[in-house]
Amino acid sequence: MGKEKNRVALISVFAAIFLTAFKLTIGAVIRSLGLFSESLGKRATNVLLDRVPEDSLAKVEEVLKSIHGITRYHDLRIRESGADTFVDIKIHVKADLTIQQVHKICNQVEDEVRKVIKRSDVFVHAEPEGKHTF
Numbered sequence: 001m002g003k004e005k006n007r008v009a010l011i012s013v014f015a016a017i018f019l020t021a022f023k024l025t026i027g028a029v030i031r032s033l034g035l036f037s038e039s040l041g042k043r044a045t046n047v048l049l050d051r052v053p054e055d056s057l058a059k060v061e062e063v064l065k066s067i068h069g070i071t072r073y074h075d076l077r078i079r080e081s082g083a084d085t086f087v088d089i090k091i092h093v094k095a096d097l098t099i100q101q102v103h104k105i106c107n108q109v110e111d112e113v114r115k116v117i118k119r120s121d122v123f124v125h126a127e128p129e130g131k132h133t134f
């Protein structure tokens with residue numbers, strides 16, 4: 001009788017442990033599913049927001065290559081929102097140029113990009129060649 005009681009107690013202890021572990025596991029699975037679907041949702045949104053026509057990148061790169069004074073460029077980002085296109089670019093220029101010269105180059109980039117991409121907002125960040133300050 002006593003043995004039987006102990007066995008029942010032991011089983012219920014195991015059952016409780018098992019149930020707790022089971023609940024924790026299910027909880028973790030549900031949470032991770034939630035995170036998963038959230039990240040999927042985010043990705044879908046980003047894809048929509050970052051939807052960029054194939055040729056935009058090539059157009060901007062063409063402009064950057066055509067402008068004298070730009071030694072290199074990086075972090076070119078193009079993003080569309082409705083009918084507007086946002087272009088972000090970091091250019092490097094020779095370090096001994098004056099601020100007027102650099103400003104002229106930046107304006108040139110903005111003007112030329114606006115010519116090839118309608119309704120574009122262009123942000124140019126200029127850096128002296130040889131340094132990488134961001």
Ligand SMILES: [Zn+2]
Nearest residue numbers: 090127132134
């Ligand atoms: Zn840089």
